[in-house]
């Protein structure tokens with residue numbers, strides 16, 4: 001469906017939707033956009049078709065759109081979340097799937113929204129899919145999403161350095177992440193500038 005509407009118009013729509021989400025909770029400010037940018041760069045680096053690159057880019061922009069349905073008191077809570085609150089947060093991929101499902105133009109990115117918290121080992125949510133049963137787009141966005149969370153500061157911790165984030169992502173390959181996508185991220189980090197960090201010799205050595 002993505003070809004039936006100009007990609008620029010579609011991009012404008014998803015920008016507006018992500019701005020609505022950013023306005024709701026400040027710690028996420030710019031998160032969707034950064035994840036969309038990184039997911040696109042991973043897809044491009046993998047040599048995927050331009051149609052697939054666009055699909056992954058748009059899906060990445062919308063990945064957390066379901067957080068609109070999560071109460072602010074939980075999303076913006078400073079302290080530790082209770083099990084019950086975590087359970088509510090874990091509903092956001094399904095809520096997002098329901099939101100994008102209302103628009104035919106977004107049907108082709110619903111898998112990314114619904115499955116961006118699945119894990120490669122099958123222990124993720126909401127459906128516990130494993131390995132390549134998780135769509136390629138969702139596997140790419142899962143890596144981009146976690147990498148952006150690590151390299152962004154939180155109220156309770158400083159941002160990881162590029163090396164720390166790469167080390168942590170590699171540690172989780174095969175369990176949380178698809179090792180193939182992690183390898184693409186490491187290669188990208190070694191050859192280009194990611195999140196305002198110049199590639200360090202330590203990261204170059206990992207590629």
Ligand SMILES: [Fe+2]
Pocket residue numbers: 063064092116117
């Ligand atoms: Fe999410």
Ligand SMILES: [Fe+2]
Pocket residue numbers: 031035063064145
């Ligand atoms: Fe996210």
